[in-house]
Amino acid sequence: MPTDVVMPQMGESIAEGTIVRWIKNVGDSVARDEPLFEISTDKVDAEIPSPAAGVVAEIRANAGETVPVNSVVAIIEQPEERTAGSSKTSAPAPAAGAPAPSAPAVSPPPAPAPEAATPPPVQAPKAEAVPASTEAADENFEARIRRRSSPLVRKIAQDRHVDISKIPGTGIAGRVTKRDILDFLDHEGRVPRTAASQPAAAARPAPAPPPRGVGVPGDVQPMSVMRKRIAEHMIASRRTSAHVHSVFEVSFTRVAQVREARKAEFEKAGAKLTYLSFIVKAVTDALLAVPVVNASIDGDNVVYHREVNIGVAVALDWGLIVPVIKKTDERNLLGISRSIADLAARARAKQLKPDEVTGGTFTITNPGVFGALFGMPIINQPQVAILGVGAIEKRPVVIDDAIAIRPMGYLSLGYDHRLIDGAVADQFLSHVKHNLENWDSTS
Numbered sequence: 001m002p003t004d005v006v007m008p009q010m011g012e013s014i015a016e017g018t019i020v021r022w023i024k025n026v027g028d029s030v031a032r033d034e035p036l037f038e039i040s041t042d043k044v045d046a047e048i049p050s051p052a053a054g055v056v057a058e059i060r061a062n063a064g065e066t067v068p069v070n071s072v073v074a075i076i077e078q079p080e081e082r083t084a085g086s087s088k089t090s091a092p093a094p095a096a097g098a099p100a101p102s103a104p105a106v107s108p109p110p111a112p113a114p115e116a117a118t119p120p121p122v123q124a125p126k127a128e129a130v131p132a133s134t135e136a137a138d139e140n141f142e143a144r145i146r147r148r149s150s151p152l153v154r155k156i157a158q159d160r161h162v163d164i165s166k167i168p169g170t171g172i173a174g175r176v177t178k179r180d181i182l183d184f185l186d187h188e189g190r191v192p193r194t195a196a197s198q199p200a201a202a203a204r205p206a207p208a209p210p211p212r213g214v215g216v217p218g219d220v221q222p223m224s225v226m227r228k229r230i231a232e233h234m235i236a237s238r239r240t241s242a243h244v245h246s247v248f249e250v251s252f253t254r255v256a257q258v259r260e261a262r263k264a265e266f267e268k269a270g271a272k273l274t275y276l277s278f279i280v281k282a283v284t285d286a287l288l289a290v291p292v293v294n295a296s297i298d299g300d301n302v303v304y305h306r307e308v309n310i311g312v313a314v315a316l317d318w319g320l321i322v323p324v325i326k327k328t329d330e331r332n333l334l335g336i337s338r339s340i341a342d343l344a345a346r347a348r349a350k351q352l353k354p355d356e357v358t359g360g361t362f363t364i365t366n367p368g369v370f371g372a373l374f375g376m377p378i379i380n381q382p383q384v385a386i387l388g389v390g391a392i393e394k395r396p397v398v399i400d401d402a403i404a405i406r407p408m409g410y411l412s413l414g415y416d417h418r419l420i421d422g423a424v425a426d427q428f429l430s431h432v433k434h435n436l437e438n439w440d441s442t443s
Contacts, residue, residue: 003052005074007067010041010354017041018066018225019073024056030076037073038350040225044321044357047350054078064222152370153181160185170348177317179348226319237381242417245376248429252278252392252407254439261441271337275392276312276366278436279411280336283387284308284328286431287362293428294361296382297419311360311380312340314347315370321347322380324360368392374410384416385425387432 007017017039024030024037035047036056058075061067153176157164167184169176223231255278266273287294287308295304308329311322323343328336346352360380366389367375374390392409399406411432415425 001078002057003054003076004072005036005051005076007039007061007069007071007073008048009069010039010044010046016066016068019061019063020045020225021063022059023047024050026056026059028056029079030054030056040229041354044352044354045226045318045350046352050076052076153178156181156185177348224318226321230319233381234378237378240381241379241384243379243414244417244422244425245412245414246422246425246429247374247410247412248426248433249408249410250433251397251437252409253437255436256407258439258441266334266337269334269338271334272341273333273337274340275409276364276389277333277337277340278439279387279389279432280310280312280325280328280340280364281333282432282435282439283362283364284310284336285435286428288329289431290424290428292420292424293385293415295384295419296361297384297416298382302419305361307361309359309361311357311363312343313363313365314344316348321352321357322360322363323347323352323356324358326359363387364389368409374412376412377414379414379416384419385428386414388412388414 010017018041020038020040022037023035030036030050030053032051032053033049036050038045038047054076055078056074057077059073060075061071061073067073153164156162156178162181162184164176164181167176167180169180252275255275259273259275259278263273291304292302294308295302297303307327309324309326310328311324313320313322323346325331325336325339325343331339343352343356346356360383362383363377363380363386365375365377365386367377368389368391371391375388377386377388379386388411390410390412392407394405395408396403397406397408398404411429413425413429
């Protein structure tokens with residue numbers, strides 16, 4: 001019998017969800033637990049699995065539509081339940097996913113001519129709607145590559161001579177993410193440039209791609225649900241908190257030594273020991289020493305949190321999300337490393353649960369991974385402080401009146417001046433700096 005697909009309730013406070021896109025269309029076969037559609041809520045974006053195996057017989061909510069939880073958004077039938085002349089089977093919905101009557105779908109007017117002339121564009125809407133173009137085939141190919149990769153990914157590919165079209169993407173509509181290309185380089189190695197590929201690379205335009213966003217020049221697209229939520233939260237934070245920033249320079253010499261000595265040990269335990277793991281641990285200890293930075297403001301009251309729950313911002317191709325490491329003060333360096341890797345991986349796979357992005361008491365964001373010297377981040381409400389991590393790189397420094405080369409980095413603290421004074425903020429950063437520069441190898 002037919003199976004109803006309902007909008008799930010992603011958390012107790014969630015009353016509705018917005019359908020971002022349909023991964024399967026009407027007439028498509030789907031396996032049980034296979035991703036069926038993607039939703040966005042106030043808390044998290046997620047891919048929703050199919051409750052049963054079968055064929056998508058009907059889609060009742062279009063992409064971009066916001067519907068209440070428990071509403072039926074699609075119907076799944078067993079293949080034997082569908083007749084050969086079913087209008088739903090003969091007219092699978094396009095990207096929007098809305099069911100269409102059989103009569104207009106039997107003779108689509110403009111479809112045959114483009115299909116005979118240029119087969120590839122006919123299949124492109126399956127993954128992503130591509131507007132009609134009069135440009136040459138190679139220009140169409142270049143545009144598709146840009147749609148399925150970010151400027152950062154394309155820069156890495158250009159520097160390492162990697163053909164992006166050969167990398168399977170795990171992002172939206174098969175987009176190649178930074179993680180995809182780094183994994184490819186780790187496991188497959190460099191893709192050699194052939195005689196055919198070298199001229200193509202030379203023919204590509206020299207101007208640098210846009211520094212942010214993943215749009216194609218000339219396109220006009222509505223903001224995604226996630227982008228709207230981010231905009232609302234950032235504007236609200238600016239209006240709420242009196243933002244002030246302090247910046248400290250930190251030597252990561254000791255951390256680099258410990259990291260190199262214990263890297264293999266952590267890999268055997270299934271964790272990757274990164275600079276961020278050390279920073280999270282150092283920040284946790286500093287929050288315990290300066291608890292006002294781990295507080296929040298509720299009206300005229302100051303709430304001092306019993307637990308240290310650190311959110312770590314994860315940059316996605318389609319936005320930004322902040323999964324939270326709960327009870328960080330109860331975890332050692334190995335536990336923190338495992339949590340960071342797990343939450344980041346599931347954030348990119350859209351498998352986070354709502355309670356994994358709530359309850360944070362302090363946030364760390366890492367623009368340095370993209371090469372930023374430091375950043376001036378906006379506070380993640382209702383918290384009162386946020387730490388920005390700059391690029392950690394070798395720089396000349398003066399030690400005992402001599403010039404030496406050391407791994408250095410800047411840490412910037414954005415704090416709410418309604419509660420935290422500059423002296424307190426600097427005291428907190430001093431704790432973090434001391435913890436990192438005098439790391440106890442037994443931690």
